[in-house]
Amino acid sequence: MNDDRLFLASASPRRRELLRFLGVRFEAVHSGIREPKRSRLRPLVLARQLACRKALDVSRRHPQKVILAADTVVADRGRVLGKPEDALSAARSLRRLRGRWHRVITAVAMKAPGKPPVTCHAVSRVLMADYGEQWISSYVKSGRPLDKAGAYGIQDGPWYPVKSYRGCWCNIVGLPLMLAARMLQKSGIRALPKKVKYPSACRQCPDR
Numbered sequence: 001m002n003d004d005r006l007f008l009a010s011a012s013p014r015r016r017e018l019l020r021f022l023g024v025r026f027e028a029v030h031s032g033i034r035e036p037k038r039s040r041l042r043p044l045v046l047a048r049q050l051a052c053r054k055a056l057d058v059s060r061r062h063p064q065k066v067i068l069a070a071d072t073v074v075a076d077r078g079r080v081l082g083k084p085e086d087a088l089s090a091a092r093s094l095r096r097l098r099g100r101w102h103r104v105i106t107a108v109a110m111k112a113p114g115k116p117p118v119t120c121h122a123v124s125r126v127l128m129a130d131y132g133e134q135w136i137s138s139y140v141k142s143g144r145p146l147d148k149a150g151a152y153g154i155q156d157g158p159w160y161p162v163k164s165y166r167g168c169w170c171n172i173v174g175l176p177l178m179l180a181a182r183m184l185q186k187s188g189i190r191a192l193p194k195k196v197k198y199p200s201a202c203r204q205c206p207d208r
Contacts, residue, residue, distance in 0.1 A: 006189055009058040009069035014153070018175040019068075022191040024184065031057045031069065035082060043075035047107035048119050055109040055117050066187050067111040072174045074150030076102040081150045087140050093151035094139070094161070099130040104150070106171045108179050112187045120183065122176035124167030126154070131161065 006026040008019055016028050031054040039046050054069035074081040076097060084090035107121040131139075139159045145151035152161040154172045162172075170177045181191035 005064075005066045006184070007058055007062055007065045007067050009054045009067050012174055014155075014173050015070060015175045018170055018173060018177060019180065021177060022181055022184070024189055024191050026068075029058050029062070033057050035071070038082075039080055041080075043073045043078070043080050043103070044105055044107075044121065044123075046080060047071045047073040047105045048109070048121060051107040051109035052117050052119050055111040059111040059117075064113050066113070066184070066189060067109075068180060068184065069109045069111075070106055070175050070180075072104065072106045072149050072171075074102060074104055076100075076150075083149055084146055084151045087146070090140050090145040090151040091136050094128075094131070094136050094145065097128045097150065097152070099128060101125055101127050102150075104172045106174060106176055108176065108183060110183045110187060118183065118186075120179050122168050122171040122179055124165055124169075124171045126162055126166075126172060127164040128152075129161055129163040135159065 006024055008015065008026050008028045009031045010016070010028060011030045019026060033050065033053045035050060041049065050071035051069050054071065055067045058069065059067045081093050081096070084093055104124045104126055105121055107119055109117050109119045111117040139145060139161065144153060144156045154162045154165065154169065165172060168176050184191045
């Protein structure tokens, strides 16, 4: 079902691609909210706060639209690993995560006209591959890690940095689809999830 009321507050091509699976028409609008390079907030609090701020920022410019926003945080032992500043910081993040489990949290915020924003989130656990230095060098030189939290994308072939994961695949990419669909339905936008070819089609995302 198409609906011209929906704006996605994101410049991420991955979130745009995922949202298209829900069968709704939307317009992507870049939020003016800058993600902090460092934060003392707990990862979950930071993700929810940023998603909400993005939704409110776009809503102020487009008050008659339904705004959907998201923020993804990679958390390793309580520390937030954001988007790398450069190739060196990308390589540092990849070395830090190598061969170990960490968490990926995506908070989703929705702002409907005349209503306060609502926020939910999904958490997935990710085990990185035990890659070597040559692999890190090749991956960083590709430029793929530079626009991603934690300096990696689970979908990035031919490198495929993730060995295993628990939870929602789409959450790790940047938008838990089933959570987004339920939020949109509450605002009157009927999202219709298709049969997604991804390994975990967001069916493991509870309401939070």
